[in-house]
Amino acid sequence: MLSLYNSLNRKKEAFKPIGSARVGIYSCGPTVYGRVHIGNLRAFLLPDLLQRVLRYIEHVDVDWVMNITDIDDKMIAKSQLEYDKLNPVEALERLADKYEELFLQDLEKIGIKRDDISHLPRATDFVVEMQSIIKGLLSSNIAYVQNGSIFFSIERYQKSGKKYGKLIDLNFSSKSRVTHDQDQKDGVADFALWKAKKPNEPYWDFKLDDTNYPGRPGWHIECSAMSTKFLGDTFDIHTGGVDLKFPHHENEIAQCGGSQANYYLHNEHLTVESEKMAKSTGNVMSIEDVKDPMAFRYLVMSAHYRSQMDFGSKDLAGAHERLRRLRTYTDQLMLARPGQLPEKDETKAVEQFNVEFKHALEDDMNTPKALAALSIIESKVYSLDAREAMRLVDSVFGLNMVNDTPxxxxxxxxxxxxxxxxxxxxxxxxxxxxxxxxxxxxxxxxxxxxxxxxxxx
Ligand SMILES: [Zn+2]
Structure with missing residues (x-):
């Protein structure tokens, strides 16, 4: 049975799907104003691994939804710089087209194909759905209008008996300000659901009673609208980088009146010399800078998703070499001629491997332990059951090693x-x-x- 560390309850829990047929996963996707860096890519390898592990251990199909954020301050600024001749909405669309395509190409390089993701909705296609959630929050008096913008009131939410701070402990009594959504608002932690139109910015009409509030959606509301649209009011698993716990995921939970997902999974950062990889620190690297992108995939999988991973070129070279040896062994098994491999390995090493491999993955997807189990068979056991074992390893880790053309x-x-x-x-x-x-x-x-x-x- 699969157990997962659930950030909602801060402990490992047995995974129990809502339905028996399909497991729904929602992942916060990229903001497509530039190329993603390899630190971002780690956050997309988590749900890819998750869906593979779910198929293997729980024997279920998966609906994996990942949104594309195509509207925010950075998108607007960059689109007007790159496409200054176009009107604001067209410029935004053109920019999103360009970087979404590049993003999908980068995913493909690390073994995530377009078809592996069930839905890739773009935020601006779901403004009506976002407005409908906002209307609900206004009518229940949790949201308020101020200077043409609409904000979510944390105080009113808490007064309605709900807990804000499900994923991390929050204390707003201090003077610390939340740095997001600095527009005018009542409480320090209140966040914008809808931002009033500014000159030369793309906007959408929003009619409430007899008044129009032209503007654009805030960031958090988009994910709630798209997850509801594709996966329903409740779904199984929400994933994202650990930096999304607050304010993004906390706000998603609040605006839905509670968590939509039964499990929240967060991956830790990828660091470079112990510093977080971020555009602001100037240590970013894209997958284009990586000679063997599948070795990067292997490297990410060789660390547990909840542990910080310090990245260096030596590690990448090590992963490249490790993967090369694994490919060699897999090839030897796959390319053996018919009848050459004995049916079963007499030493029972494959049986032992299968047990350890499964146990490791059942335990909150302990990929380093699962990969370590390979030493039981690798380059020493040649049999048909070892061949099947390597087929399984390849399908779970998605390393594209298997080639069994005779x-x-x-x-x-x-x-x-x-x-x-x-x-x-x-x-x-x-x-x-x-x-x-x-x-x-x-x-x-x-x-x-x-x-x-x-x-x-
Ligand atoms: Zn999100």
């Missing part, structure tokens, strides 16, 4: 000649044939207990 007859013949030369102890000839197999077919021949096995170079 080898062509002339390759098989070349391997046979090589094996024969080895048996005859004609090492000069076998060395030549090995070289030939590498140069002609790009395959590395290795001598194992069950004969010659090959892997892609």
């Amino acid at each position: 080898l062509h007859d002339d390759i098989l013949e070349a391997i046979d000649s090589y094996t024969q030369a080895r048996t005859d102890k004609d090492f000069k000839k076998s060395d030549e044939l090995r070289k030939n197999i590498l140069e002609k077919y790009g395959l590395v021949a290795a001598d194992t207990a069950i004969g010659t096995l090959v892997s892609r170079h």
Whole structure:
């Protein structure tokens, strides 16, 4: 049974899906005003891993929704800089098109395909849904209008008997100001649901009774509107980076009158020399700067999602080498000729591996432990059940290692000649044939207990 660390209750809990058919996951997506950095990418590898683990352990299908934030201050500023000839709404759309495409390309490089995500809604397509939630909050008197903007009142929310501060402990009695949404508002922590139109900014009409409040939505409201639209009033799991706990997720929970999701999962930061990777610190790196993006994926998976991960080029080189060895072993199993691999491994190492691998993932997706279990079989056990085990590893970790296209007859013949030369102890000839197999077919021949096995170079 899968257990997950639920930020709502701050403990590991057995995962119980709402329904039996599909598990709903909502992930806060990128703001598409620039290229995401690899620290951001860690936050998208979490739900990708999660959906794979859910399929493996819980045998369920998954609906994974990730929003695209295409409206906020940074989007507006950048769109007007890059597309100054277009009207504000068109400029915004053009900017979102450009960086959403780049984002999807970056995801693909780290093994997340467009089709792996069930829905990728854009915020500005759901303004009506956002307005409908805001109307509800106004009529229940939790929200208030001020200078054309609409704010959520934390005080009124708390007075209605609800708790604000489900994910982290909050204390607003101090003088500390919340840095987001600095527009005029009553309470320090109140946040904007709707921001009054400013000159030359994109805006939408918002008619309340007889008054129009032209403006644009705040950030938090968009996620609640889109998660409700695609996953319903309640759904299974909400994911995001740990920095989204407050104010973003806390505000999402408040404006929905309680948590929509039964489980909140947060991944820790990726740091560079112990500093958070952020545009403001100037230490950002995009996946384009990474030579082997799948090694980056491996590297992220080799740390537990709830532990901080310090990133360095040495680590990436280490992950590249580790992945190369794992690919070699996987190839050797997949490319073995029919009948070459015994059905079962006699030493029961595969059985032991399967148990440890599953236990590790069931325990709040302990990926480092699951990967460590590979040492039980890797490069020493060659059998059909080991081949199935590696197929499973690949499907859970999404490393795209499996290639089981059968080898062509002339390759098989070349391997046979090589094996024969080895048996005859004609090492000069076998060395030549090995070289030939590498140069002609790009395959590395290795001598194992069950004969010659090959892997892609
Ligand atoms: Zn969100």
